[in-house]
Amino acid sequence: MKKNTLFKTLLLLVIFAGSVACSDDDKKSGREAIEFAVTPETIQFNAIGGNSIINIHVNGNDDWTIENSTDWLTISETAGKGVGHAGLVVAANETTDERTATITVTSGTETRPVTIRQSGDTSTIIVYDIAPDATNMSDMTSVQLTADMGTGWNLGNTLEAIGGETAWGNPMANRQLIDGVKAAGFNTIRIPVSWSNFSDEANFTINPTWINRVQQVVDYAIANDMYVIMNEHWDNGWMQPTYAQQTYVNNRLAKMWKQIATHFRDYDYHLIFAGSNEVMVTDNYGTPTAEYYTVQNSFNQTFITAVRTTGGRNAFRYLAVQGFNTNIDHTVNFAVIPEDVTPTRLLMEVHFYDPFNFTLVDANTITQWGTNATDPASTETWANEAYVDTQFQRMKTNFIDRGVGVILGEYGAISRTDVAGHEAFRTYWIEYVSTSARNYGLVPVWWDAGLPQNNHTMGLFDRNTGAVAHQNIVDAILP
CATH class of the missing domain: 2.60.40.10 (Immunoglobulins)
Known part of the structure; x- marks a missing residue:
């Protein structure tokens, strides 16, 4: 028996029993029955x-x-x-x-x-710090914007490296690098940032020296007439989506984004803010519980509200939120599009590294991919071309067709020059995923953590000079 049917039956029995009892008692006491x-x-x-x-x-x-x-x-x-x-x-x-x-x-x-x-809906009532200003802010919808963004490239962990900008083996980001990325044909750059560089940690006050350094890198791209997606990245994983941490995270997130948004408020529509990155409970890669995705959805709303309240051009800025762990399945199943006082300015971001054993695990035996694969033992039975198309079609149906542009904020496959023949399959995967993303209306943004001279990486450029290090991969990415 269904639970609701059983509940209704028990409810009627309780009401009926109560009515009988009342009737008997009323008769005994001489009172009139209800x-x-x-x-x-x-x-x-x-x-x-x-x-x-x-x-x-x-x-x-x-x-x-x-x-x-x-x-x-x-x-x-x-x-x-x-x-x-x-x-x-x-x-x-x-x-x-x-x-x-x-x-x-x-x-x-x-x-x-x-x-x-x-009750009335007060979620869209907003008090701006300064009056909204639409000057130099595009009237394109977010879907129209993504069509103009073209294909993108990630600066990787450079501004997110623990211990400083050069701690993970790359030089400091420079103008030559960003000029080289633009010259290669990329029109969008994603800049992951760790903002927890505080001058006052108790109040989450971002160090002005750090925010000015981030601005310097942003300006390299803006000077090249590129779109910039600037986010709050992993940042030591403080954004845990649990009920126990929800209040703390939302408070910290709001304070940090209010500072960031205020500092960059005068930039035009080419600067896009993205609220977070791959939010999940640490090391829990499974399907999220209702608690996890509900709390993560609240982070998205907090980000939107914090940015909009700063007013000025931020009242009209394009803003990107993410599905749970940027996983397409979880995004389609659990993401809630936040409330926004400004219509048609929201973007949804997902990432794509399927099949994981082929794209990211350097010691795995899965070294071939797609219809050209010749060895079944070296090929995943899922995540083929049809799977790629299906996943991107789902994002189109659930978001793009509903007026929310979609950013494929990260994707890629590592080099494995130690495996004979792997580069051909890797190149085919890259070309297929890049093309499919564009065909379904997503903006593909290649993940590049630098070190292009090393095996098992995705680096495309010499980080000192901006010269292309792997033209075959660049050609596979770009249309």
Whole structure:
């Protein structure tokens, strides 16, 4: 038996038993039995709406009816006999005003009113730090914007390296590098940033020297007329999506993004903010629980609200949020598009490294991919060309077709020059994924953590001079 059916049956039995008991007691005491009752008399809903139930008790088998003239309220049962119930469904209140309705339950000549109240939606009420300013901010929708962004490239972990910008083996980002990326044919650059470089750690105050350094790198790209996606990256993994950490993370996230957004507020629409990166509970790569994705969705909303409140051009800036762990399946299944006071300016970001054993695991025996593979033992049975197309089609259906542009913020496959013939399969994977992403309307942004001279990397450029180190891969990425 279904749980809801069992619940309804038990509910009716309890009501019926109670009515019998009351009738017997009333007879013994000489009191008059209750003939017609409706509970509860008042029901309160929040702005997002929801479901509830009213219980109807009419002695005997007398008829009852429910009258409802409210278009935002639907009732499952509007007529019945004796003891019964009716389910209520209340739609979301998209206004800021509380609304009230009264439904009337009638039996014979008697009526019983039930009051339905619903709070107004205050999520889009915003007080700007300064007045909104649309100067030099495009009127393109986010979907139109992605068509203009072309193909992108990641600066990798340079501004996210633990211990300083050069700690992970790359030189400091310089103008020659960004000029070389533009000259190679890339129109978008993603700049991952670790912002937890604080001058006042207790208040999450970002060190001005650090924020100015990030601005210097952003300016290299802006000077090349490139789009820039600037995010809050892993940053030591402080953004844990649990109920225990939710308040702390949202508070820290809001304070940090308010500073970042204020500092970069005067930049035009070519600068895009992205709120986070691959949010997940550390080392838990499975399907997220309701707790995990609910909390992560709250991070996205906090980011949007924090940026918009700074006003100026940020009131119209394109903003990117992410699905859980930037996994396409989890994004489609669990991501909630945040509320935004500015329509058509939101982007959804996902990443793609499937099949993992082929793209990222250098010691794995999976070294071939796609229809050209010749050795079944060296090839995954899933994540082939059809899988790639299906995943990107899902992003198109669930987001692009609903007016939310999609960024493929990271993708790539490592070199494995120690495996004979691997480079041909790698190049084919890169070309296929890049082309498929563009065909379905996603912006492909290649992940490049530098060190192009090393095996098992994805580096494309000499980080000192900006010269292309692997032209065959660049050619496979670009249209």
